[in-house]
Amino acid sequence: DAGITQSPRHKVTETGTPVTLRCHQTENHRYMYWYRQDPGHGLRLIHYSYGVKDTDKGEVSDGYSVSRSKTEDFLLTLESATSSQTSVYFCAISGTNGPPNTDTQYFGPGTRLTVL
Amino acid sequence: AQTVTQSQPEMSVQEAETVTLSCTYDTSENNYYLFWYKQPPSRQMILVIRQEAYKQQNATENRFSVNFQKAAKSFSLKISDSQLGDTAMYFCAFMKPDATSGTYKYIFGTGTRLKVLA
Numbered sequence: 001d002a003g004i005t006q007s008p009r010h011k012v013t014e015t016g017t018p019v020t021l022r023c024h025q026t027e028n029h030r031y032m033y034w035y036r037q038d039p040g041h042g043l044r045l046i047h048y049s050y051g052v053k054d055t056d057k058g059e060v061s062d063g064y065s066v067s068r069s070k071t072e073d074f075l076l077t078l079e080s081a082t083s084s085q086t087s088v089y090f091c092a093i094s095g096t097n098g099p100p101n102t103d104t105q106y107f108g109p110g111t112r113l114t115v116l
Numbered sequence: 117a118q119t120v121t122q123s124q125p126e127m128s129v130q131e132a133e134t135v136t137l138s139c140t141y142d143t144s145e146n147n148y149y150l151f152w153y154k155q156p157p158s159r160q161m162i163l164v165i166r167q168e169a170y171k172q173q174n175a176t177e178n179r180f181s182v183n184f185q186k187a188a189k190s191f192s193l194k195i196s197d198s199q200l201g202d203t204a205m206y207f208c209a210f211m212k213p214d215a216t217s218g219t220y221k222y223i224f225g226t227g228t229r230l231k232v233l234a
Contacts, residue, residue: 031219031220033222040226041226042120042207042224042225042226042227043161043207043222043224044224045221045222048219050219088159090161092161094219094220104151104163104166105163105211105220105222106163107153107160107161109159109160110159110160110161
């Protein structure tokens with residue numbers, strides 16, 4: 001299994017507070033992704049990174065920001081959490097050495113976030 | 117825009133039997149990849165099988181195989197000799213390379229919850 005960890009694994013917070021989720025990889029993979037999983041929606045891409053300091057928006061990026069200052073860490077920040085951001089968040093990585101390494105995503109264990 | 121449809125929200129199968137999960141997708145791309153992921157109650161997303169669109173041969177991984185019909189844009193997953201440990205949510209995913217960023221964009225279906233009955 002790819003070496004991907006997420007922290008925290010569970011978090012309960014209140015509306016209006018900032019929250020940062022961390023994804024850490026030990027695979028030296030170039031690409032990293034943040035998804036949210038909600039019932040009836042599958043996984044939806046929030047933001048992704050294609051290199052250090054290189055990030056872009058996914059389909060549900062409103063209310064989220066990301067940063068990637070080094071290859072192994074990809075941070076997802078909710079500047080002011082809302083109840084609609086209650087979800088399970090997954091980090092994923094993929095590599096750079098050609099198929100199947102580049103096209104196959106491997107997922108972290110997920111973070112369950114509850115915004116009250 | 118690409119879409120992925122899994123029309124079976126829930127399915128059940130008897131242990132040792134065979135079950136097929138359906139997935140259809142919509143795209144105008146010619147170069148893409150298709151995946152099935154399994155998500156057991158532990159919530160971990162686990163890759164089950166991968167298919168390149170340019171390959172006509174259907175992918176197989178032990179008890180898991182796909183029926184890839186490119187013209188029909190269909191990508192079904194067959195699980196043979198079902199085991200209790202196969203109980204999970206199964207997600208179909210479509211992926212295409214993004215020419216701008218060099219990365220790969222995934223589109224996921226909404227999932228099929230499979231229960232294997234003893």
